[in-house]
Amino acid sequence: MTENRFVNRSELIGILLLAAFLVVILPLCLDVFRLNLVAKYLTYAFVALGLVVCWGYCGILSLGQGVFFGLGGYCMAMFLKLEASSVENTKIQSTPGIPDFMDWNQITALPAFWQPFHSLTFTVFAIILVPGLFAFIIGAAMFKRRVGGTYFAIITQAVAAILTILIVGQQGYTGGINGMTDLRTLKGWDIRPDHAKIVLYFFEVGLLFVCIFIAQFIRHSKLGRILVAMREKEDRVRFSGYSVANFKIFAFCVAAMFAAVGGAMFALNVGFMSPSFVGIVPSIEMVIYTAVGGRLSILGAICGTLLVNFAKTSLSESFPELWLFGLGGLFITVVLAFPNGLAGIWTDYVAPRIAGLFTSRKSKSGDGWAEKPVADGAPAE
Amino acid sequence: MSDDKKQGLQSAFRRKLLMGMAAIPALTMLPRPSFAEAPATSAINTTGLAVTDTEVTVGILHSATGTMAISETGSIESEKLAIAQINEAGGVLGRKIKIIQEDGASDWPTFAEKAKKLLVNDKVAAIMGCWTSASRKAVLPVVEQYNGMLYYPTFYEGLEQSKNVIYTGQEATQQILAGLNWVAKEKGAKSFFFVGSDYIWPRTSNKIARKHVENVLKGKVVGEEYYPLGNTQFNSVINKIKLTKPDVIFTDVVGGSNVAFYKQLKAAGIDLSKQTLLTISVTEDEIDGIGGENIAGAYACMKYFQSLDNPNNKLFVPAFKKMWGEKTVIGDVTQAAYLGPWLWKLTAEKAGSFDVDKIAAASPGIEFKGAPEGYVRIHENHHLWSKTRVGRAKLDGQFELVFETADLVEPDPFPKGYQ
Numbered sequence: 136m137t138e139n140r141f142v143n144r145s146e147l148i149g150i151l152l153l154a155a156f157l158v159v160i161l162p163l164c165l166d167v168f169r170l171n172l173v174a175k176y177l178t179y180a181f182v183a184l185g186l187v188v189c190w191g192y193c194g195i196l197s198l199g200q201g202v203f204f205g206l207g208g209y210c211m212a213m214f215l216k217l218e219a220s221s222v223e224n225t226k227i228q229s230t231p232g233i234p235d236f237m238d239w240n241q242i243t244a245l246p247a248f249w250q251p252f253h254s255l256t257f258t259v260f261a262i263i264l265v266p267g268l269f270a271f272i273i274g275a276a277m278f279k280r281r282v283g284g285t286y287f288a289i290i291t292q293a294v295a296a297i298l299t300i301l302i303v304g305q306q307g308y309t310g311g312i313n314g315m316t317d318l319r320t321l322k323g324w325d326i327r328p329d330h331a332k333i334v335l336y337f338f339e340v341g342l343l344f345v346c347i348f349i350a351q352f353i354r355h356s357k358l359g360r361i362l363v364a365m366r367e368k369e370d371r372v373r374f375s376g377y378s379v380a381n382f383k384i385f386a387f388c389v390a391a392m393f394a395a396v397g398g399a400m401f402a403l404n405v406g407f408m409s410p411s412f413v414g415i416v417p418s419i420e421m422v423i424y425t426a427v428g429g430r431l432s433i434l435g436a437i438c439g440t441l442l443v444n445f446a447k448t449s450l451s452e453s454f455p456e457l458w459l460f461g462l463g464g465l466f467i468t469v470v471l472a473f474p475n476g477l478a479g480i481w482t483d484y485v486a487p488r489i490a491g492l493f494t495s496r497k498s499k500s501g502d503g504w505a506e507k508p509v510a511d512g513a514p515a516e
Numbered sequence: 517m518s519d520d521k522k523q524g525l526q527s528a529f530r531r532k533l534l535m536g537m538a539a540i541p542a543l544t545m546l547p548r549p550s551f552a553e554a555p556a557t558s559a560i561n562t563t564g565l566a567v568t569d570t571e572v573t574v575g576i577l578h579s580a581t582g583t584m585a586i587s588e589t590g591s592i593e594s595e596k597l598a599i600a601q602i603n604e605a606g607g608v609l610g611r612k613i614k615i616i617q618e619d620g621a622s623d624w625p626t627f628a629e630k631a632k633k634l635l636v637n638d639k640v641a642a643i644m645g646c647w648t649s650a651s652r653k654a655v656l657p658v659v660e661q662y663n664g665m666l667y668y669p670t671f672y673e674g675l676e677q678s679k680n681v682i683y684t685g686q687e688a689t690q691q692i693l694a695g696l697n698w699v700a701k702e703k704g705a706k707s708f709f710f711v712g713s714d715y716i717w718p719r720t721s722n723k724i725a726r727k728h729v730e731n732v733l734k735g736k737v738v739g740e741e742y743y744p745l746g747n748t749q750f751n752s753v754i755n756k757i758k759l760t761k762p763d764v765i766f767t768d769v770v771g772g773s774n775v776a777f778y779k780q781l782k783a784a785g786i787d788l789s790k791q792t793l794l795t796i797s798v799t800e801d802e803i804d805g806i807g808g809e810n811i812a813g814a815y816a817c818m819k820y821f822q823s824l825d826n827p828n829n830k831l832f833v834p835a836f837k838k839m840w841g842e843k844t845v846i847g848d849v850t851q852a853a854y855l856g857p858w859l860w861k862l863t864a865e866k867a868g869s870f871d872v873d874k875i876a877a878a879s880p881g882i883e884f885k886g887a888p889e890g891y892v893r894i895h896e897n898h899h900l901w902s903k904t905r906v907g908r909a910k911l912d913g914q915f916e917l918v919f920e921t922a923d924l925v926e927p928d929p930f931p932k933g934y935q
Contacts, residue, residue: 166637168632168633168636168637171632172629175629227930229935236716239673239675239716239719239720240719241723300744303714303715303744303745304714304744306714306715306716306719311714311715311716312650312714312715312716312745313624313649313650313653313654313715313716314624314650314653314654316653316654316656316657317653317656317657327657327661405625405628405629406628406657407624407625407628407654407657409624409625409650409654411623411624411625412625448629451618451619451621451626451630452618452633455580455581455617455618455619456580456581456619458581458619459581459621
């Protein structure tokens with residue numbers, strides 16, 4: 136059966152187009168400064184990708200993805216901060232060798248939970264596993280009790296709020312509201328100069344495609360079909376003998392890990408991490424990226440993220456005092472007029488025409504950009 | 517090798533120069549009074565900053581949107597006023613200042629991103645900007661990496677010094693110690709209660725205040741409480757204040773939380789005409805939100821009040837109101853922001869160059885006699901020598917000056933014995 140391949144032809148074309156855009160066109164057209172901005176936007180694309188899996192496929196709306204983005208980012212930032220806080224760099228402190236914000240808060244020794252972050256290997260595992268485990272605990276606590284829908288969304292918000300308060304409150308251990316700033320090197324390799332930014336960009340694009348393929352694989356596996364089935368008719372799946380909760384926990388954990396990878400890349404690309412990415416507002420913003428792009432489509436969500444962030448930057452550069460209104464207008468228009476986001480525009484208006492141009496035989500072949508929630512989404516066996 | 521580079525740079529300047537000339541053929545026909553003697557661009561700009569024969573570009577980077585907009589708008593306004601005045605007086609080294617304004621949107625990473633944009637893309641000669649410590653901490657690595665010049669206006673916690681930053685506000689010891697001495701002497705205060713917002717500036721300020729109270733004034737700190745930014749429930753701390761009956765309530769609560777704090781203090785029956793309260797975080801801008809009737813009688817300790825009676829301030833206040841409206845008020849930070857463009861102009865003229873390295877090196881010793889707060893001078897550590905003043909809040913939202921230090925107070929960002 137054709138459905139068993141994990142990419143169909145038009146999806147493959149979409150992914151190749153995206154790859155060409157990110158790997159060839161953008162680096163050729165943009166200077167390093169703008170390219171670094173794109174790298175920053177792409178870190179949110181990881182979150183959007185996670186939301187496609189968990190919200191788009193499985194119907195679990197999480198308004199707390201910032202938590203996982205933040206956890207991943209903080210794990211990375213802790214490693215980088217330790218490396219930047221060598222005794223030599225921190226001579227002027229009362230206790231040299233610990234991060235500067237600890238010194239400002241009268242902490243005189245490195246706390247125990249910071250110690251393992253001297254190791255890069257540990258850090259890499261922590262980036263994936265800490266948020267994954269945290270998502271597992273939240274997911275298990277909620278889904279096993281059949282908490283879903285709006286209630287789940289509210290609880291994820293509460294978690295985001297709690298984590299922000301925790302980080303801000305424990306500033307001696309976390310850097311508080313300032314966050315962890317002035318991150319410099321990764322294993323002695325300076326992450327700040329232009330050539331490092333270019334290397335990091337390509338590395339990040341590579342990671343993004345790994346995540347895209349994982350998402351594609353999930354979508355086209357039997358597992359993916361169960362997820363979609365749960366979104367459409369949860370009870371039927373349960374009565375068919377599947378453990379709905381376990382599948383939901385799985386989707387939620389995958390989304391969390393994707394977000395965490397994004398967070399870690401953020402810390403590397405931008406050179407710092409702060410609680411302003413953990414709270415409710417950034418979490419909702421990340422949902423908006425996905426909504427604008429189209430929550431049912433992997434490529435749509437990534438394009439949505441890039442587009443919204445690009446609009447944010449260029450609007451705020453041109454109209455420093457008015458840009459938020461413009462951005463608000465954009466969100467409202469897209470969500471009202473195109474409920475399936477930009478990907479919906481593609482599938483509903485553009486793709487049929489293109490299909491009409493190229494093939495007269497099959498008027499409605501599969502589309503790589505989005506699926507319709509009901510018609511195409513149901514299991515096809 | 518280095519000759520090649522020089523040649524390349526020079527030809528780049530020549531190209532720029534030609535482009536500039538091509539763009540303004542009409543202007544060259546006109547009589548050019550002040551530009552005639554202006555030094556050549558290639559001489560005063562050897563690092564590729566955005567300087568033409570007639571213009572020099574400067575960035576303004578504050579939050580025009582988000583929660584900090586209410587505080588930072590005053591800084592934007594006074595920086596624009598200073599730049600307009602400088603341009604009217606002939607500009608800097610014969611060049612008019614062109615402003616590129618960016619919005620930090622009360623979001624620290626955005627500040628870093630925009631600072632980078634201003635330095636890398638726009639090649640601004642200086643940035644006037646940042647407000648909160650968090651935004652400065654985010655921008656600092658950027659200005660250091662790309663060798664920019666930042667003029668930072670807010671009073672802040674100290675523990676920082678950079679070649680690339682001029683701190684036009686006071687650091688913590690400068691602001692606090694004279695105020696504490698005054699309150700101890702004038703009010704015979706022995707016991708203090710500290711209330712602050714929970715982030716680095718109040719924490720560090722209170723740490724310094726505590727050391728001073730305990731070691732120098734031989735007094736006692738009877739309570740120290742912190743609340744998250746934006747907190748609006750202060751009843752429990754007010755109860756503790758009532759129980760401990762401190763001689764002085766010492767506050768560094770910031771932003772919107774102030775409104776709730778002073779209203780609840782009044783509602784709880786604490787009368788600020790009898791209970792001494794010394795704040796280091798309430799300026800005329802904050803009183804605008806708090807309401808004069810809720811805070812009248814409290815003392816504030818900083819370096820500038822709108823009501824200061826000196827010739828500079830008598831020119832500054834009307835000029836500000838003329839540009840930005842009768843209803844605007846001018847707080848400490850707004851005044852400090854006004855100093856930034858002027859100090860930069862004076863430094864550039866002394867250095868005879870816009871190059872950041874030369875500006876940084878020429879900064880110590882620069883005097884600005886026209887400062888609304890009175891005379892200021894840049895210290896070797898890039899902070900300002902300034903007087904510390906205590907004012908008493910009045911019903912109309914203005915402060916009445918009750919004390920000022922006789923001499924300029926030396927800035928000491930790494931105070932010994934206070935860490």
